[in-house]
Every structure is written in C-alpha cells, then in structure tokens.
Amino acid sequence: MNLIPVKTRILQKNENLFLFFIEYAEKNINRVIQENSVLVISSKIVAVSQNRIMNILDIENKESVELFRKAVIDEADEILVDKNKFFLTVKNGVVIANAGIDKSNSKTGEIILWPENIQEFADIFSEKIKKKYALKNFGVVISDSRVTMRRRGTVGVALNWSGFWGVKDERGTKDLFGRKLEVSTVNIADNLVSAAEILMGQAAECIPFVIIQNLDSGLFTNIQQTHKSAEISQEEDLFQISSN
Amino acid sequence: MNLIPVKTRILQKNENLFLFFIEYAEKNINRVIQENSVLVISSKIVAVSQNRIMNILDIENKESVELFRKAVIDEADEILVDKNKFFLTVKNGVVIANAGIDKSNSKTGEIILWPENIQEFADIFSEKIKKKYALKNFGVVISDSRVTMRRRGTVGVALNWSGFWGVKDERGTKDLFGRKLEVSTVNIADNLVSAAEILMGQAAECIPFVIIQNLDSGLFTNIQQTHKSAEISQEEDLFQISSN
Incomplete structure (x- = not known):
C-alpha cells in the first residue's frame, strides 16, 4: 500500500x-x-x-462570533454540545466539530462550509x-x-x-x-x-x-455507496451521549 | 509513504x-x-x-459472561457505559470497548487482555x-x-x-x-x-x-513519549459524556 x-x-x-x-x-x-x-x-x-464560502468579517469580532454561531446552527443536523465558540455537532451522520466549518485555510473573514x-x-x-x-x-x-x-x-x-x-x-x-x-x-x-x-x-x-x-x-x-452504511442505530451505539 | x-x-x-x-x-x-x-x-x-491471556471457559456460557464482566471491570480505569455484554470504558487514557479485551483471535474460552x-x-x-x-x-x-x-x-x-x-x-x-x-x-x-x-x-x-x-x-x-500527551482536560474535551 x-x-x-x-x-x-x-x-x-x-x-x-x-x-x-x-x-x-x-x-x-x-x-x-x-x-x-x-x-x-x-x-x-x-x-x-x-464556492461554499461565507464572509463573516473578522472571526475575533463579536458580531462575527454570532455569524459563526449562526452558520454552525444552520449547517448542523444536530447540536450535541454548545461551547459558544466551539460546537460538537452531527452532520451527514458524522460527529464533528462546528458542523465541519473551517475557519482556517480561507482568507481572513471567510469560513469554508461543507461541500x-x-x-x-x-x-x-x-x-x-x-x-x-x-x-x-x-x-x-x-x-x-x-x-x-x-x-x-x-x-x-x-x-x-x-x-x-x-x-x-x-x-x-x-x-x-x-x-x-x-x-x-x-x-x-x-x-x-x-x-x-x-x-x-x-x-x-x-x-x-x-x-x-x-x-x-x-x-x-x-x-452505489452511501454514508448511511456507516451509521448505526441508537441501540447499537456504545456512546450514550445525550443531546441537550 | x-x-x-x-x-x-x-x-x-x-x-x-x-x-x-x-x-x-x-x-x-x-x-x-x-x-x-x-x-x-x-x-x-x-x-x-x-501471556496476558485469561481462561473464561466458554463465552456463551452464563458463568463465563460474569467472568468476562469481572475482567472488564478489573481492567478498565473507568466504565463509561455498561451494556451487560459490551462496555464503553477508558483505559490508559483511551476510550475503548471492553477495556480493550479481545474475545476473538484467542482459543475458545480464552480472552486476551491488554499488554x-x-x-x-x-x-x-x-x-x-x-x-x-x-x-x-x-x-x-x-x-x-x-x-x-x-x-x-x-x-x-x-x-x-x-x-x-x-x-x-x-x-x-x-x-x-x-x-x-x-x-x-x-x-x-x-x-x-x-x-x-x-x-x-x-x-x-x-x-x-x-x-x-x-x-x-x-x-x-x-x-521520551507518553500517552499523556494525547490526553485532554475535561474543559478542552468537546465530548461531555457523563460516566454514570
């Protein structure tokens, strides 16, 4: 390999x-x-x-933090944990931080959303x-x-x-x-x-x-593949984390 | 690579x-x-x-299930979830099923513990x-x-x-x-x-x-390396799962 x-x-x-x-x-x-x-x-x-890029001005700015929070809440299928500037979310069946939104590797003030x-x-x-x-x-x-x-x-x-x-x-x-x-x-x-x-x-x-x-x-x-084949039912899942 | x-x-x-x-x-x-x-x-x-191998007779046997449960509880540093025949545990800083005990790839009736x-x-x-x-x-x-x-x-x-x-x-x-x-x-x-x-x-x-x-x-x-470098504090951890 x-x-x-x-x-x-x-x-x-x-x-x-x-x-x-x-x-x-x-x-x-x-x-x-x-x-x-x-x-x-x-x-x-x-x-x-x-072109799945969003301009949120400057990430350190208070208004930008709100825009970022809104973007995560809009993008996520489920919010598991909300720590204000960081979220644990589920998106497309995957447990991931911030609904997969990337603040780095984009121009200042831009965030990259999931494809x-x-x-x-x-x-x-x-x-x-x-x-x-x-x-x-x-x-x-x-x-x-x-x-x-x-x-x-x-x-x-x-x-x-x-x-x-x-x-x-x-x-x-x-x-x-x-x-x-x-x-x-x-x-x-x-x-x-x-x-x-x-x-x-x-x-x-x-x-x-x-x-x-x-x-x-x-x-x-x-x-044909789909990410559903990697999803498990709540009963099978050993992780009993509750979304609150 | x-x-x-x-x-x-x-x-x-x-x-x-x-x-x-x-x-x-x-x-x-x-x-x-x-x-x-x-x-x-x-x-x-x-x-x-x-030689970290334990004989628990036959895993399908009721007594063996108890021996298996005891082995997991003994080996785990922390039990996060107990589903009777399956556990989510922490061992050596790692979140892992059954304290890492393997029921397969050992002779019938034997289980392999962590090294x-x-x-x-x-x-x-x-x-x-x-x-x-x-x-x-x-x-x-x-x-x-x-x-x-x-x-x-x-x-x-x-x-x-x-x-x-x-x-x-x-x-x-x-x-x-x-x-x-x-x-x-x-x-x-x-x-x-x-x-x-x-x-x-x-x-x-x-x-x-x-x-x-x-x-x-x-x-x-x-x-010198240690697994401690991969451990995070509770505050840093996005997963707020509670051990109960």
Whole structure:
C-alpha cells in the first residue's frame, strides 16, 4: 500500500476541480493513476470549488462570533454540545466539530462550509477517472478531520465515498482459531482518510489530494455507496451521549 | 509513504517477540527496516507474548459472561457505559470497548487482555531495532481498534508509541493565507495505526506488524513519549459524556 501526496497551488473559486486534479497528478507523478487505488480529496477543496464560502468579517469580532454561531446552527443536523465558540455537532451522520466549518485555510473573514451533494460529487469524480484511465477498480473518498472523546489531535473521517466498500463487515468470517467473529466491522473509509491525513496536514502544505495505491481488489465495488452504511442505530451505539 | 504488511505464523505464548518480528520481517521483505519508518505492532500479539491471556471457559456460557464482566471491570480505569455484554470504558487514557479485551483471535474460552508496561515495551523494542539496523529515525506504536460515536466500524487507536511525536501540534504555524492556526493538532499516532488497520484486518489475516516507510523526518524525536500527551482536560474535551 502506497500513499502519494499531490501538491498543488491554491484553487481559485469556481475552478474545475477535475481538470485541476488531473493537471497536478500528471505533473507531479509519473503513472500515478492505476488500478486498485483510492483518491482521497479534502472536503475543503471540494467546498472551495463549489464556492461554499461565507464572509463573516473578522472571526475575533463579536458580531462575527454570532455569524459563526449562526452558520454552525444552520449547517448542523444536530447540536450535541454548545461551547459558544466551539460546537460538537452531527452532520451527514458524522460527529464533528462546528458542523465541519473551517475557519482556517480561507482568507481572513471567510469560513469554508461543507461541500454540497458530496455523494454525487464522489460518484461523478470516480466515474470520470475510471473512464479517462480505463480503470475497473478505483474509488474516491471525501475527507475531513474529526475530534474524538478524551483525545488530543484530530484524526481523519470520511464524509462520502464511491467505488469501494467504506465499511467492511467481517461478521461471519472466521478468526485465527476458526471461530466466527462476533462483532468485527472495520471502517475502511475512515482509515483511508486517516492515512491520508498524515500527508495532508492542516497548515500550508497545499496537499488536497492523496492517492492510495496497491489496495486489496476485494475492497472495490460498483455498488452505489452511501454514508448511511456507516451509521448505526441508537441501540447499537456504545456512546450514550445525550443531546441537550 | 509506503505500508508493508508482515505476515507471520501464530505466536506461541512466551515466545520472544523481537526475534519473531526480525525473522518474519527479514524473511518476507528485502531491505525493509530503514530510516524514517514506524513499526505498528498489534496490541494482541504483545499481550500474547506476555501471556496476558485469561481462561473464561466458554463465552456463551452464563458463568463465563460474569467472568468476562469481572475482567472488564478489573481492567478498565473507568466504565463509561455498561451494556451487560459490551462496555464503553477508558483505559490508559483511551476510550475503548471492553477495556480493550479481545474475545476473538484467542482459543475458545480464552480472552486476551491488554499488554502490560506498554510504554516500556515500545521504548525497548524501538531501541533494539535502532541499534540492530543503525537507525536514527525509527518509531514503534502499539495498535488497537476503537469504536467512535454514531459510527459503524472500528478505526485504529494508538496505545503507546516511541521514537516519534504521537501528537503533532500545529498551533502557531500558519495556514494557506499566512494566518496562525487556532486549534490544529493532529494525532499522528492514531492516524498511523488507522492506516495499518487497513492491512491488518480483524480476522485470520495473521498480520500483527505493519511497517510504514518514507515518513517525514520531522515526525521523529528522541524525546521520551507518553500517552499523556494525547490526553485532554475535561474543559478542552468537546465530548461531555457523563460516566454514570
């Protein structure tokens, strides 16, 4: 398994992200787009390409704090915790800070919202790549960062994905001693995004794409993916946090 | 960044894990142990090498369920949620199911507990590798799987690590537009372990080691690591889950 970072310049608003990707992928790396690969795309660059940017003046300003709060409340599907300048929210089935709104990596006074129609975006992007390079097994996943309980530092989280099984259900397969596994489902999408986060960084790296090569061919599928496959019912969830 | 799985046979109890690793690493892969690499080691194989195995007869048996419950309660530092056959616990600063006890991948009736003295283990293991291969930048991280809130499928979590910065603090560094990042700390250790989990699997893969090569040299350090650097105070934690 190899990870190849694709370094770019800063994307302009409303620029075509597919052409932008192809240009930098082909410029930076020789023969990079191959079978059994997944392309990790930062949600921020998808959002910028969709012009999902909001001007809130200056984030230190009192009025701006209110605009930021309003944006989070508007964007979130559910507010779990409200700490005034920080929220724990649920968006698109993902537990994430501030409904995924990014205050950094945008011009001063601007905030970047989550992209729109992420599933459709991932589906179309992966189809275009498959067609252009005549590939059978290729996937796309849109990445963001999340916080986890009691733990310092973000890890990767997958918003939507296409072309591969985001969640690998191993229930029914056998363990080392031939016993059936009781509960053993691996979130491949989140793990791929976490791997890419090591290279992407959070600051001025300008690495919005990471290509992960030489993956197991069994991970790939043509069956339509949705983030619903990564959602669990309240009964299954070990975390009994209450939204108040 | 490359990830190389090291497939092995099943480790016998009390076998020397360092010699076991060297044998399979050198057998499977040519010139694998090099500068700027991190070795991910499954916590299960560390535990087996320490004979941290408990016989609880048959897990389906009523008495065994009680023995399992007792083992979790004994092992956990804190019980967050008790769902009878499943617990959400805190152990070694990590929010994890069942205090990290594994019911699979052990012989029927046996459960595998967490390894002991994990920090010391990681320190000694990485020192031995550095010495044997005359390396300056090399790290070791002990891996496990964790569940996250509202999300199906496990992702990787780092128990302890040595030789590299587990948590990369980017506060004070600049973003794309030259502004200082407010909060941007990446948990490199968890991301490395998540990357390895894609290859390790949960079933009969028998891949207890993954070597991650070609990492940024800036990630490495000789400064003593501890999992405390990944712990956050209650005030900083966005998750306001209450242990009851």
